[in-house]
Amino acid sequence: MIIAERKPIKELLEMLAGHDKVLLVGCKGCVTVCNAGGVKEVGVLASALRIARRRQGRPIEIDEMTLDRQCEPEFISWLEEPIREKGYTAIMSAACSVGPQYIAERFDKVAVMPALNTKFIGGTLEHEVWAEFCRACGNCGIHNFGGLCPITRCSKGLLHGPCAGSSGGKCEVRPEVDCIWHLIYTRMKNLGQVEKLKALKPAKDWSSYWSGGVRRVVREDLTL
Amino acid sequence: MSENFEPRIVAFCCQYCSYAAADLAGSMRLSYPPNVKVVLVPCTGRVDPLHILRTIEDGADGVCVAGCLEGDCHFLEGNFKARKRVAYVQRILNEAGVEDARVRMFNIAASDGPGFAEAARMMTETIRALGPNPLSTKTEKMTEEL
Numbered sequence: 001m002i003i004a005e006r007k008p009i010k011e012l013l014e015m016l017a018g019h020d021k022v023l024l025v026g027c028k029g030c031v032t033v034c035n036a037g038g039v040k041e042v043g044v045l046a047s048a049l050r051i052a053r054r055r056q057g058r059p060i061e062i063d064e065m066t067l068d069r070q071c072e073p074e075f076i077s078w079l080e081e082p083i084r085e086k087g088y089t090a091i092m093s094a095a096c097s098v099g100p101q102y103i104a105e106r107f108d109k110v111a112v113m114p115a116l117n118t119k120f121i122g123g124t125l126e127h128e129v130w131a132e133f134c135r136a137c138g139n140c141g142i143h144n145f146g147g148l149c150p151i152t153r154c155s156k157g158l159l160h161g162p163c164a165g166s167s168g169g170k171c172e173v174r175p176e177v178d179c180i181w182h183l184i185y186t187r188m189k190n191l192g193q194v195e196k197l198k199a200l201k202p203a204k205d206w207s208s209y210w211s212g213g214v215r216r217v218v219r220e221d222l223t224l
Numbered sequence: 225m226s227e228n229f230e231p232r233i234v235a236f237c238c239q240y241c242s243y244a245a246a247d248l249a250g251s252m253r254l255s256y257p258p259n260v261k262v263v264l265v266p267c268t269g270r271v272d273p274l275h276i277l278r279t280i281e282d283g284a285d286g287v288c289v290a291g292c293l294e295g296d297c298h299f300l301e302g303n304f305k306a307r308k309r310v311a312y313v314q315r316i317l318n319e320a321g322v323e324d325a326r327v328r329m330f331n332i333a334a335s336d337g338p339g340f341a342e343a344a345r346m347m348t349e350t351i352r353a354l355g356p357n358p359l360s361t362k363t364e365k366m367t368e369e370l
Contacts, residue, residue: 009319040274044316047277052320054359 001030001123002096003130004037004116006045012092013052015113016060019090023082024049024115025103026066027095034130036116037094039066045094045115063088070099076106083107138208138215144201146187151204153180159204161197231351232360233260233286234279235344236271240298241334242290248337249344256341257348260288267291268329269302276313276327283360286351290330290343303331323354 016022024046032038046062053060065082067075070093079091090111093100096118104112120132135152142149151157155173162181165172169182188194208215237243243264249256265271268291279287289310291303307329314324328350330343 009316040272043274044277047274047281048316048320051277051281051317051322051359055321 001033001121003034003119003122003132004031004096005034005119006036006041006094007115007117009048009052012045012049012113012115013056016049016053016090016092019060019111020058021061021086021088022090022092023063023065023079023086023088024092024094025070025079025099026064027070027093027099028066029069029071029095031095031116032066035128039064042066042094067095067099070095070102073102073106076102079103079107083110136209137204137206139205141204144196145184146191146193148180148184148187150180150184153178159201229352229356231259231285231348231356232283233288233344233347233351234263234284235260235288235290235347236263236265236268236275238268238291238298238303239264239266241292241296242268242330242332242340244334245290245332245336245340248335249340250337252337254337254341256344259348259351260344267297267299267302268306269297269299271306271309273309273313273316276310277316280317280322280326280357281359283357285354285357285360286326286328286347288328288330288343288347290332290340293331293333296333322358325350325354326357 024042026032026037026039026042028038031041035041042064046064050060050062063082063086065079067078069075076099082088083091088110090113091100091103091107092113092115093103094115096116097114100112100114121134121136122130122132125131132152134149137151140149150159154162155171155177156163158181162179162185163172166179166182169179171177171179185194185197188197235242235246237246243262246262268289271289276287276289289306291297291306294303297303310327310329313327317327318324328347330347332339332343
């Protein structure tokens with residue numbers, strides 16, 4: 001899922017300067033799971049912003065709304081009525097950066113701002129702790145590495161074995177991070193496939209990652 | 225204003241310990257400041273950051289969350305969760321420009337009536353020193369008039 005975290009209140013207050021009536025929109029997708037932008041976090045953030053603005057002597061009216069998902073245009077249309085009826089001057093989106101972009105494209109008369117920093121595609125390590133697992137390179141080859149991704153999980157993104165900073169199974173960049181090459185080697189050894197790691201492989205084709213402009217996936221059989 | 229200031233403090237008290245301690249303090253005829261208004265909760269683990277923030281937003285001068293002694297929670301770890309949440313709210317209040325000392329966690333055993341009275345006194349004195357919540361309507365009006 002997409003992992004995000006809330007921006008500092010100070011930064012959000014700077015964005016909201018000049019706005020007195022704002023709709024704070026949460027998302028019930030990934031950011032609810034990582035406790036950054038669901039119903040509850042939207043409530044806490046709205047309260048914090050109201051408190052901060054009252055402390056500044058410039059009270060702000062913040063309404064709260066949480067959409068099922070902000071990465072689907074049909075859910076974004078749920079905002080049409082409140083925006084038309086309530087006269088908000090700004091929408092603050094507590095979703096990954098897809099949400100505020102959809103809102104900005106749909107409504108040209110209101111300012112749109114992100115409440116969250118979108119961090120990475122990740123998974124849960126333990127309760128309320130998340131780590132990056134995928135860099136969305138667009139050409140997955142983890143089968144060559146025992147099912148583990150060195151591009152994302154090696155701090156240096158090495159594809160041909162560990163660096164000299166691997167020590168006791170940990171990474172020199174951050175000691176709490178496992179050396180993924182240590183894990184890859186151990187796993188390949190257990191699978192009896194260490195020889196596969198010795199095979200020469202051509203340089204990775206990164207064109208699926210950077211080139212060609214905005215990436216797009218189309219399922220022709222399902223398009224309407 | 226500060227001479228006549230009587231803090232309004234909301235205390236979220238766990239029914240298994242702090243609420244019983246408050247009851248015991250009354251039974252023991254212990255005097256403690258009447259500024260603390262008790263809200264009964266089934267466990268301090270039920271107290272959400274939003275409860276505390278809204279209480280401050282609505283004008284309470286202070287909020288305390290009073291749970292069981294550490295290790296004695298009826299639900300095993302509700303008071304540990306509450307402690308973390310109180311710290312989280314304190315960070316948010318700091319970011320929003322409100323003194324974090326307005327929110328505090330206490331751990332009081334059911335048998336400790338004097339402990340509750342002492343906590344109530346301590347919290348009242350802390351808030352009295354801080355002054356009124358700048359967000360209370362009364363304070364905002366007076367600031368505008370000044």
